[in-house]
Amino acid sequence: MIPRRSDLSGHWSLDENTVFLNHGSFGATPIAVMEEQQRLRERLESDPVLFVERISRDLWWESILAISEFINAEPDGMTFVTNATAGVNTVLRSLVLNEGDEILVPNHAYQACWNAIDYVTSRSGAKTVVVDIPFRVESEDEVVNLILDAVTENTVLALIDTVTSPTGLRMPFEKLVRDLQHRGVDVLLDAAHGPGIVPIDVSDLRPAYITGNCHKWICTPKGSAFLHIREDRKKFIKPLNISHGFSSDGSTQEKFRFEFDWPGTQDPTPWLCIPFALEYLGGLVEGGWPEIMEKNRNLAIRGREILCEALETTPPTPESMISSLAAVEFPWDGEVTAPGMDGDPIHNLLYDEFGIQVPVMAWTHHGTKYIRISAQLYNHEDEYIYLGESLKKILDR
Numbered sequence: 001m002i003p004r005r006s007d008l009s010g011h012w013s014l015d016e017n018t019v020f021l022n023h024g025s026f027g028a029t030p031i032a033v034m035e036e037q038q039r040l041r042e043r044l045e046s047d048p049v050l051f052v053e054r055i056s057r058d059l060w061w062e063s064i065l066a067i068s069e070f071i072n073a074e075p076d077g078m079t080f081v082t083n084a085t086a087g088v089n090t091v092l093r094s095l096v097l098n099e100g101d102e103i104l105v106p107n108h109a110y111q112a113c114w115n116a117i118d119y120v121t122s123r124s125g126a127k128t129v130v131v132d133i134p135f136r137v138e139s140e141d142e143v144v145n146l147i148l149d150a151v152t153e154n155t156v157l158a159l160i161d162t163v164t165s166p167t168g169l170r171m172p173f174e175k176l177v178r179d180l181q182h183r184g185v186d187v188l189l190d191a192a193h194g195p196g197i198v199p200i201d202v203s204d205l206r207p208a209y210i211t212g213n214c215h216k217w218i219c220t221p222k223g224s225a226f227l228h229i230r231e232d233r234k235k236f237i238k239p240l241n242i243s244h245g246f247s248s249d250g251s252t253q254e255k256f257r258f259e260f261d262w263p264g265t266q267d268p269t270p271w272l273c274i275p276f277a278l279e280y281l282g283g284l285v286e287g288g289w290p291e292i293m294e295k296n297r298n299l300a301i302r303g304r305e306i307l308c309e310a311l312e313t314t315p316p317t318p319e320s321m322i323s324s325l326a327a328v329e330f331p332w333d334g335e336v337t338a339p340g341m342d343g344d345p346i347h348n349l350l351y352d353e354f355g356i357q358v359p360v361m362a363w364t365h366h367g368t369k370y371i372r373i374s375a376q377l378y379n380h381e382d383e384y385i386y387l388g389e390s391l392k393k394i395l396d397r
Helices: 007-011 030-046 048-070 085-096 113-124 138-149 173-182 230-238 252-261 276-281 286-310 343-352 381-395
Strands: 078-082 103-108 127-131 155-161 188-190 208-213 225-229 325-330 360-363 368-374
Touching: 007 230, 030 048, 048 078, 048 276, 078 085, 078 252, 085 188, 085 208, 085 225, 103 113, 103 138, 103 286, 113 127, 113 155, 113 368, 138 173, 173 188, 225 230, 230 252, 276 286, 286 325, 286 368, 286 381, 343 360, 343 381, 368 381
Parallel strands: 103 127, 103 155, 155 188, 188 208
Antiparallel strands: 078 225, 208 225, 325 368, 360 368
């Protein structure tokens, strides 16, 4: 029998027959936010020219201000992209790399972004330096030391996650950003799992670049993410789409806005929903966003405890390295290979037989399968208990 969700689940339109423990992959948009997007789309289609040329410009800036305030970033360095992978590619494809330059990437990084690094280094004669970090770590310092030890005089950039996608690890990104940049290494902070899952203070950290999704933990419509570029790096970065702004006149800031804000015709409504989503989600829980992040983190920790008990294992990392995602090793004696577009067989079995939507990651870089849970306001502890019971049934076969 499908377990209950939380009392807040009525704000989402999730399938009642699915145990949805995978908010981390694509997010889930509340009904009210979808209604706001539809309202904006109807306004757009009532006069597309007026909306694009006039109305959306003010709304766009309101969204820039809203996400900038949320992560304490300078609005003049803030722009929008469709997803964090596009943000990472925007930075990497703009860099002028020389032969021998090195880019650091931990082996917990999102494969798509890792691929982008390999692409730009292979074309330029630069080098991708993979930092091997085990899944089971005793402390944050262990991670910091492994990454800092990989820095050489040739290191020009490091890709650092706020929270890793395949392994659900909350990286000590605050210390890493400060220490790496103190050594003269620019940091591209991959906050795909960032805003709404961990506190971020861009003005304090001052990373060279940070990109993050809004459609995950802020729950905006799909295809809304941001890229923030520090003032001293803006002149080096161009959008992936070279469009009208490239030949425009004006100040550096005016050109920056034109180039990034007008890449071509697109539906702007996912980004225009950011102010509404921030206010709406923040109002669902007394205490607002800090309480939401803490509430989800506590549920993820509890969910991890339940998983560890079911799989007869122990927590692989300290609780300080858990946010609203958590992963544990899935016992697997066979070969660990990337599953391709069809998905992992254990993932498919959990969904097809038990109605559980949860990722099982075959992470070849560790030779291990991980099962990763998410915790969002609509989830309830009973769902993780049900997952644990289902896993026991699978393993008993």
